[in-house]
Amino acid sequence: MISIALLGVLALVAIAPIAIAMSGSPNATGFVYGSCLIVTLILFLIALEILFAHPAASTVVLPLGLPWLGAHFRIDPLAAFFLVVVNLGGAAASLFALGYGRHEETPQRVLPFFPVYLAAMNLVVLADDAFTFLVSWEFMSLTSWALVIAYHRVHDNIRAGYVYLLMASFGTLTLLLAFGLLAGSDGGYAFDAIRNSHPAAGTAALVLILVLIGAGSKAGLVPLHAWLPLAHPAAPSHVSALMSGVMTKVAVYGFIRIAFDLIGQPQWWWSLVVLGVGGVTAVMGVLYALMQRDLKRVLAYSTIENIGLIFASLGLALAFKAYGMNVAAALALTAALLHVFNHSLFKSLLFFGAGSVLSATGTRDMEQLGGLIHKMPQTAFVFLVGCTAIAALPPLNGFVSEWLTFQAILLSPQLPSWGLKLMVPAVGALLALSAALAAACFVRAFGITFLGRSRSPEAAAAQETDTNSLAAMYALAGACLIAGILPGFFIDALAPVVQQLAGGRMPVQLGGEWMSQWTSIVPIAESRSSYNGLLVFAFMFIAGMVTAFAIHRLASDKIRRGPAWGCGYPDASVATQYSASSFAQPIRRVFGSLVFGAREIGTMPPPGSIAPARLTVRLRDLIWDFTYAPIASAVGVIADRLNYLQFLTIRSYLSLVFGALVILLTVLATWP
Amino acid sequence: MAVITDFALQGAQMLLVLLMAPLLTGFVRKVKARLLSRQGPPLLQPYRDLIRLLRKDVVLANNASWLFRVIPYVVFAATWVAASLIPTFRSGLLFSWTADLIAIIAVLGSARFFLALAGMDAGTSFGGIGSSREVMIASLAEPAMLMIVFVIALIAGSTQLSTMAAFMNSADVGLRVSLGLALIALIIVAVAENARIPVDNPATHLELTMVHEAMVLEYSGRHLALIELAASLKLLLYVSLIACLFAPWGISPAIAAPTLLLIGAAAYAGKIAALGFLLAVFETSIAKMRAFRVPEFLGAALMLALLATLLRFVSRSF
């Protein structure tokens, strides 16, 4: 099994040189994405097979990497699950790119890196020793960096790539320190060795903090998220989908692997940190998303929000695990993993949609879009499905994982520690807030982009996207629906993973007699809480159909077209529509001054003057201003100060040498 | 046989809420008119309106898309399903486990999601106003509602409405500060969710003040009828939710004799009437607030609910 998986990865790597060789030829795009599609599908099936037939963890050691250690690879249920996520996303992206990739003007800057990027993400999940893990991890960053700067003539993209690469290396170095602590000076880098060496409490805590920083900076936890909204939109859309939908999940994998698997038994207060960070990240992310006017940037920020949700659930799982409440831990962990899966589905879908819009209209600026539902009805439909899913609305899949998270939160009274008892509901409030805001955010995203009237000639002239892209998007939309109405199936599939990490599992969902429990999910007990996506969907569907039928049959079914009523004001210009920023204005008023230091300066012309009234809004990214800007300026200042040393006279250089000599001699003279 | 009766009861519940919703709306209107010492429309006026609307043709804005025509059915179906999942006269109905309270709120959320989209479809400025204000209100009301659910669920140890109702009916509830706070918060949320004064005025078309009406401004004919019906269903839903959670007396248990069912039905009607009357009184006694006071109003609800979740530790039953 694992050898086949590695062969698949090898095949992906092998595509790159062929792509370089074929660069310039028109069939390169088709070849690369086609073969990527095939290979990722194979890997996806392998991973599924392992997950369901779940054989015991299979390992293999190749004579690569660290010479005396070799490269360890291992597939256990956890790895298998994330392989599923990675390769499903990869396959979808490849399929989408089969159509989308034809719009590239410089394909040779994308094609060689795309398969290697996929391979790197697979390797991170497969790796079973610190070195292989970190090599793949950083290689993943490197290849995605190359993809981010594919459109390198736009200066912003270069800057985005720069920030991204710096943050990624920062994360890798932090993880490196973490492994340095885990492995010790004599270098027991294999994960087995790390598992068996039980670190002291203090060490373990430090490791957890380092990992939270390292993996968090990759996943986009506030305040380490700064690179994400820059880098994800800059890349080609199918790559953005991979980065947002899949790579952040690989980062989550890194956190889970170390925090739940390698460190050993957690301490309860760790969860305070993780919970807090997760909750804040969720709310901040979605608030930022609401303020953006760049469609892909909205999606990137909403990724941050979902990552926050995932980490909050992981924090809960840590808390329960710390107190040995395995079933509760299993519930929280299932919620997290299910959301990992769901988010990878609908976020890829949404980025594909954004990509189609981008290639159809040539802009990502929502203020230039509008009315696309008439021009690209199918894209609009799948995008709507994605929005409904990510807004956590039943009967789609986003709601299921969110619901499970809430169920886990409701178990918090059983926690012995008072800090957690009080903290968890507050985090719950944050998550509820972020969920509601997410709904608002995607009403805005879909409404401004697809509904209303076209705000620019480009939008008016848009065409429906190609079949390959549509196929990819329909596939993902279908997956969203299935995961939404048959969640029990997925929860049971996650059972081995959860068993491995939390030492417990949720009750079996499928089965039970046909009516009462069938297809409904029951976290703890039926009297406590249950949800049946299928029936909710069926009820709404039937009710809607029956009403429609009845009304059309018994009452009128006639349609007349006319100008919009609008209280009798005819809106001549499309500019009178609500714009993206005006739509966000009420929420900006509520949260803006607190989070963004928002300033609204309205200038009213004096009566009689014909000057236009202006409203200018200033938003500051406080996190950037107070975290990153100071660091950057500090580096600049130090560099300038030290740079004087470049321009000294020889005599001053000699005096430096002399000074060093005298100092060292003094040290010797005063040596005990 | 039991299954048959179960089905029958579930169906009865669905029809009951569907039929009672306009009545409640009419009742509230009537009471308000009386309190303002007006004659007011007859009780059954809402039914007449609905039927009239259903007969009329639909006039669609030129720019309206297919989505605009689908949404009324989605909204109505979602609200109806949600409403029929609230125990009214009998708890533990056949499908009661289909969705717990959190899911019911989420189903309402999806109804609102689509309604807000509908507001933006025609591409008029009013639709935009309505939708943006609606989502702003929702972004505070939904978390508040969820926190209320948390309070009660943390106390009752369940989010299943039947179980919660049973618990609230049992002796070991006692009087708790948290529950009091939760009730106040729930009322605030209910007022906001149903676009009642002081958050919104269902009877106005003054463009600066309207929220819900602005969203549905472009609807006409059967579509409008469905949306109106959905609105009154929602009102009924919240009223019966309050009734079921905070006045669960008389709700007949899962396995019960017909007499108990009758008692339950009677009690339900009583409760609805009482609450409707209170609502009318409340609405007549205060004025509509500015749109940007609403966040503070709802924020208060959110804070109350959060406070309640924290207080529940200190406030053991006494």
Next chain:
Amino acid sequence: MNIGALEGILLIPALSAALLAVLPGYKLTSRLNMAAAFLTFATAVSLFVVEPASGRYLLVDDLNKVFIVLTTFVAFTTSAFSASYIGHEIDTGRLKPSHVRFYHAMYQVLMFAMNLALTANNICLMWVAIELATLTTVLMVGLYRTHEALEAAWKYFILGSVGIALALFGTILIYMAAQPVIGEGPDAMVWTILMTQAARFDPDLLNVAFVFLLLGYGTKVGLAPLHAWLPDAHAEGPTPISAVLSGLLLNVALYALLRFKMLLALNPASIAPGPLMVTMGLISALFAAFMLYSRRDIKRLFAYSSIEHMGIIVFAFGMGGPLANFAGLLHMTMHSLTKSAIFFAVGHIAQIKGTQRIADISGLTVTHPVLGWGLVAGVVAIAGLPPMGIFMSEFLVVSSTFARAPYLVVILVVAILVALGGLFLKLNTIAFGEPRGSTAPAQASYVPMFAHLAIVFAAGIYMPPALVAGFQNVARLLG
């Protein structure tokens, strides 16, 4: 004495130097230069096959075998690069044939000096050899006779001479320490004998000696604050010499330091040389990392990055321990290969664009894809990103020392990160963005550059067990 491989690696350069000094015509001489370099390399490799016995003046052990082979190999590839480079310089008239003759002769002298320094079994001989190497490079740095070149050469010369003097004083002190134990005469300068007796030397004398040696040879290694000559010498000399300086001469000086470190390590009463090296290494790494940001000259940029890496290497050896030493050796090897590859690329870039100003070079991956992406690959490697070899060594350095000295390692990590930022800040404008400057097709020899990069890449993924065994053995020697 009979001529073995050991003498070969000294004689071949010496003889060819004499020959090249008289032969005219750069085509012939450059070929001959390559041939000689290759011959030396082949001879050096043969050292692994049959290890000749260490004589009284020359010695071979695992430690310097690694250095010798690395040196001769990079010398060979560099000679291949310099063939095409010098050709271009002649065509553009920056160099006259007479210069070239002198250049080739000096090149071989340099090889001779470095090999001698690496194989000398006598601390004084080693000193002489290193100083010879320094003086030759001084002359070559001044080759272009421009203001800047002469200034750089002069700076290098003065600072180098002071370094020479300090190193000599240290050497004398070592002799003074050894003399009472071993007795008068040359014996007290022979490495092999010194090592056996080191435990009985006078510790305080050793300490003072080490301070002087650290500063003397540290000047050659380019440790801050003794580094001042390095950036200018790299920037102003011919690019092949920059490659040799960064790739080899620094290593040779480092080799001398390591020898003396081993000597001190054998004497328990003397101070541990580790802390001194660690301190200077950290200072160099951090300082050089920050210096990258305000560079305007592309060759100076990479010269400073050499200082940074030397800092890392010295830190690794200073920390000691099998893993850290292994990492140090690996890092040194990888840095030599990568940095010389980068200088190969930079040399051609500067020739094409006709300038070394970073501001005048842009969008290289568009106009010259091979060179551009080659440079990108080189910078990726030098910045310590996988899958290149330097990532492995940095991984080992950091992870193996963090548990021992957390704070120091945090400083090191900061330095690495800052350096990465600086390098990519410059790379972004050089390799990407709208193309600027000449788009003339490059007549360049890519083979040496990509050969180096290929090795670095391969080492990052797979290292042959024989090599590993050798390194581990040396690491154990270094203690």
Next chain:
Amino acid sequence: MQGLTFDIAHMLAGSLVLVSFMQLYQDRLSALLNMFALHAFVLAASVAWQAYAQDAPHLYITAIIALFFKAIVIPLALRRIVIKLGIHREIENVFGVGLAMLLGIGLVALSMVVMLRVTSGADPLAREDLAFALAVVLLGMLMMVTRRNAVSQVVGFMSLENGLVLAATGAKGMPLVVEISIAFSVLIAFIVIGIFLFRIRERFDTVDMQAMDRFREEQR
């Protein structure tokens, strides 16, 4: 070795340090050159004495080199340059002579402390000699960094190197001393030629170091 020889060696070495001080004290180039000649002469004497004391004849060569090359040739050459440049009157001290002397004393003290920690295992002459040599080296460097003028820097470097030779000859039976002294003479020749070169080619209109540092990155 008996007392007298010891004392003489000691005296010569000490006087070398003294001359270094006198160099520090000078503020005229010509006078400085004279002082340096004296410095080299004293060195020659002490080397010769060592040669006699250790009866190591090859050291006489070193002595002769020191005497002939350093005490006569180099000073004359430098004098010519100085005259040519017309800078024989000036010395640009970085800071006052007094402070320089103070620093010098500090350095001598430092070298004593460092060297006298050395256990008496090494024979006393070596110890004393080393201490003096170190002092001379440090003073030479001090001179290099406290003078702005290339010529005086050369002088400083040469006195530093005299210290080395002193140490080398002090080390009993040290091989290659002669070669080293020759090598250094070559080195110094290089430096002097360098100065000539800069002068003759008129690349630098003065030998003031700062003038040589005009060519900075920023100007490119």
